[in-house]
Amino acid sequence: MTTFRYLTAGESHGPGLTVIVEGIPAGLEITEDYIENQMARRQKGYGSGGRMKIEKDRAEIRAGVRHATSLGSPIAMWIENRDFANWTDAMSISEVAEDVDKKVYTKIVPGHADFPGALKYVQHDLRNVLERASARETAARVAAGSIARRLLEEIGITIHSRAVATGDQDGSAVAAEDVDWNVVEASEVRASDDDADARFKAAIDKSKKERTTIGGVFEVVAFGAPVGLGSHVHWDRKLDARLAYAMMSINAVKGVEIGTGFANTRKPGRDIQDVIEPDPSDSRKFRQITNHAGGIEGGMSNGNPIVVNVAIKPIATMTNPLPSVDINTGELVDAAYNRSDICQVARACPVGEAMMALVLVEAMLEKFGGDSLDEIKRNHAGYVESHQAFGNPE
Numbered sequence: 030m031t032t033f034r035y036l037t038a039g040e041s042h043g044p045g046l047t048v049i050v051e052g053i054p055a056g057l058e059i060t061e062d063y064i065e066n067q068m069a070r071r072q073k074g075y076g077s078g079g080r081m082k083i084e085k086d087r088a089e090i091r092a093g094v095r096h097a098t099s100l101g102s103p104i105a106m107w108i109e110n111r112d113f114a115n116w117t118d119a120m121s122i123s124e125v126a127e128d129v130d131k132k133v134y135t136k137i138v139p140g141h142a143d144f145p146g147a148l149k150y151v152q153h154d155l156r157n158v159l160e161r162a163s164a165r166e167t168a169a170r171v172a173a174g175s176i177a178r179r180l181l182e183e184i185g186i187t188i189h190s191r192a193v194a195t196g197d198q199d200g201s202a203v204a205a206e207d208v209d210w211n212v213v214e215a216s217e218v219r220a221s222d223d224d225a226d227a228r229f230k231a232a233i234d235k236s237k238k239e240r241t242t243i244g245g246v247f248e249v250v251a252f253g254a255p256v257g258l259g260s261h262v263h264w265d266r267k268l269d270a271r272l273a274y275a276m277m278s279i280n281a282v283k284g285v286e287i288g289t290g291f292a293n294t295r296k297p298g299r300d301i302q303d304v305i306e307p308d309p310s311d312s313r314k315f316r317q318i319t320n321h322a323g324g325i326e327g328g329m330s331n332g333n334p335i336v337v338n339v340a341i342k343p344i345a346t347m348t349n350p351l352p353s354v355d356i357n358t359g360e361l362v363d364a365a366y367n368r369s370d371i372c373q374v375a376r377a378c379p380v381g382e383a384m385m386a387l388v389l390v391e392a393m394l395e396k397f398g399g400d401s402l403d404e405i406k407r408n409h410a411g412y413v414e415s416h417q418a419f420g421n422p423e
Contacts, residue, residue, distance in 0.1 A: 032051070032052050033051065033390060033391040033394050034050075034051050034052060035048065035049065035050045035051070035173040035387065036048070037166060037169035037170060037173070038169075039108075039110075039165075039166070039169065040120065040160035040161055040163075040165075041110075041159070041161070041163035041166075042110065042112055042115075042116040042119070042120050042160060042165075043110060043113060043116075043120050043160065044109070044110060045107055045108050045109045045110045045113070046107070046108040046165070046166065046168055046169040046172075047105070047106070047107060047108075047169070048105070048106040048107075048108070048169045048172050048173050049103050049104070049105050049106075050093075050103065050104045050106075050173050050176050050177075051103040051104075052391075053099050053101070053104055053176060053180060054099065054101055054180075054394075054399060054400055054401050054404070054405055055098075055099055055101035055400060055401045055402065056098060056099065056101075056401045056402035057098065057099040057176075057179060057180055057183070057402050058099075059090075059094055059097065059098070059099055059104075059176055059179050060097050061087065061088060061089065061090055063175060063179060064087075064090075064106075064172055064175040064176070065086070065087045065088065067171055067172075067174070067175040067178065067379065067383075068086040068087065068088065068108075068168060068171050068172060068175070069086070070171075070214075070378075070379040071086070071167065071171050071376055071379040071380060072085075072086060072376070073217065073375065073376070074217060074218070074219075074370070074372070074373070074374075074375035074376040075217035075218045075229070075230055075233055075372070075375060076218075076233040076236075076237065076243075076371035076372035076373075076375075077370050077371075077373075077376060085111070086108055086168050086172075087108070087109075088106040088107070088108050088175075089106060089107045089108070089109075090104065090105070090106055091105045091106065091107055092104065092105035093105060101400055101401070104176060106169075106173075108168055108169060108172060110165070116132070118130065118131070119131050119132040119156075120160070131154075131156075132156060133154045133156060134154060134155040134156045134159065134365050135153070135154065135355050135357050135358075136155075136353055136354075136355055136356075136362050136363070136365040137155065137353045137354055137355075137356055137364060137365075138159075138345050138346055138350075138351075138353065138364045138365055138367075139345060139353055139364060140342070140345035141159065141162070141345040141346070142158055142159065142162035143155040143158045143159050143162070143356075144356070146158030146159075146162060147356050153356065153357050155356060155365070159367070162280070163280075164280040164281075164373070166280075167279065167280065167380045167383075170380060170383045170384065170387075171379055171380060173383065173387060174382065174383025174384065174385075174386040174387050175383070175386075177383070177386035177387045177389070177390035178382070178383075178386040180390050180393075180402075181251075181386055181389055181390055181393065183402060183405075183406060184253075184255075184393065184397070184405070184409045185253040186252070186253040186254050186389060187251070187252050187253055188249065188250070188251045188252075188382045188389075189208070189210045189213070189249075189250050189252070190213075190219065190247055190248060190250070190379065190381050190382045191208060191210075191219050191220070191221050191247065191248055191378065192218055192219045192220055192225075192229060192245055192246070192247050192248075192374045192375055192378065193221075193245075193246050193247065193248045193338065194245045194246040194374075195228075195229040195232050195233065195243060195244075195245040195372060195374055196232040196236070196243045196244070196245060197232070198225070198228040198229055198231075198232050199225075200220050200222070200225030200228070200229060201248075202221075202222060202224075202225070203221045203222055205248065205250050205334060205336055206320075206334065208221045209221070216375075217230070218230055218372075218374070218375050219247070219374070219375040219378050229245075229374075233371055233372045236343075236372065237371045240348045240349035241343070241347050241349065242343035242344040242345075242346075242347055242369075242370070242371055242372065243343050243371065243372045244281070244340070244341050244342045244343040244344075244372070244373075244374065245340075245341060245372070245374035246338055246339065246340050246341070247338070247339050247341065247374055247375075247377055247378045247381055248336065248337070248338050248339070249276075249336075249337045249339065249378070249381040249382055249384075249385045250334050250335065250336050250337075251324070251334065251335040251385055251389060252334050254330045254334075254389060255330065255396075255409070255412065255413060256313055256329070256330060256331055256332040256416070257329055257396060257412075258329065258330040258389065258392040258393060258396060259271065259325070259329045259330060260329060261328045261329060266328065267327075267328025267329075268325050268328055268329060268330055268335075268392055269287045269323075269325045269328060270328065271388050271391075271392070272285070272287070272325075272335075272384075272385065272388050273287070273337075275385070275387065275388045276337060276339045276381060276385075278384070279339070279341070279377060279380050279381065279384060281341050281342050281343075281344060281345075281373065281377075282339055282340065282341050282342075282377075283340055283341070283342050284339070284340030285337065285338070285339055285340070286323075286337070286338040286339075286340075287323040287325055287336070287338075288320065288321050288323020288324070288325070288336050289301070289321045289323070290323070290338075293321055302321070303317035303318070303319045303320060303321055303322050303331075304317065304318050304319070305317055305318075306318060307420055309420070311332075312413055312416060313332045313416055313419075313420075314416060314417070314419050314420030315419075315420055317333055320333045320334060320336065323335060323336040323337065324336060330392075335385070335389075337381070337385065339377070341373065341374060341377050344369050344370055344371075344372075344373055346364075346365075346366060346367050346369040347364075347366070347369075348366060350363040350365070350366050351363070351364045352364070353365075393405075396408075396412070397409045397412065
């Protein structure tokens with residue numbers, strides 16, 4: 030079995046982020062420009078905060094690639110934090126003088142990681158928690174996910190995302206299989222039609238005026254995944270469980286749905302099962318006439334688009350802070366305010382794509398794994414060919 034894993038390190042206002050991706054086979058074409066294009070998508074979004082005006086994310090490949098081709102060894106990347114120039118003393122790795130402004134934070138932000146993190150790690154300066162808990166870390170995930178995406182492209186898997194709700198505004202009128210993804214990419218709120226685009230922006234403007242934040246739901250869809258990624262044989266090998274785990278790890282995410290999972294609970298069984306019929310034109314020799322299951326049945330991909338909906342709560346940090354307490358004195362105070370987004374739904378979409386790619390590439394390598402890209406592609410082609418033995422009545 031080919032082992033795939035990735036690690037990230039770094040703080041929000043530290044020197045930068047380190048990424049290591051292990052398990053990518055030899056022979057994959059990968060460039061810094063390709064990764065940068067994916068990372069730039071994470072920085073867009075209507076309602077984004079001032080940090081995005083400072084950073085221009087680019088992952089510098091420092092190991093594992095030669096002449097724009099992977100070597101089969103771990104790939105290491107470095108992402109500079111440009112804002113570190115304003116935090117060199119406060120985030121210094123070495124000791125600093127007592128009179129230096131260390132930008133200590135002691136005021137708890139309700140809904141943030143700083144309260145449980147401070148008690149868990151016995152930290153009297155909340156910055157020691159919030160620096161790593163920050164969504165800045167997702168830049169590293171998108172860099173890792175970009176490499177995973179490139180590998181998936183080699184076997185015909187593509188991944189897209191869109192916002193399907195912002196606040197109480199629904200934008201799911203266009204079905205996932207009918208979305209024009211160029212329209213989504215051109216939308217600052219990643220809406221799939223003009224009406225939703227206008228309503229999403231109006232909802233964000235209203236939240237900004239009221240000095241609060243707004244959440245929503247985004248959808249991630251993978252097209253071209255073959256049958257059989259994941260497995261039914263054990264809980265931790267089920268593909269839907271792994272995707273839910275990955276999506277729930279994204280900052281501020283509080284809910285994950287595969288396909289039309291929640292809506293299915295309000296309908297009778299005969300209305301939500303995906304009926305199968307023979308189809309000689311399909312590589313599987315069969316097809317489902319609907320996709321309520323979101324492309325996954327019994328913990329395994331079934332060949333349909335894999336659809337995951339992700340609920341992301343409003344950001345905890347607001348320009349009109351909530352009442353709170355000081356972690357050290359217990360004094361009643363207003364919560365701390367750090368520069369942040371009003372709405373992060375659009376910016377979370379590429380992060381969701383990265384997490385989808387990272388999970389699918391792990392499952393793909395388990396199924397078709399090899400040390401070189403050519404070996405993986407041969408294994409994949411042979412597996413798809415094996416489906417020809419099914420669905421042919423004697």
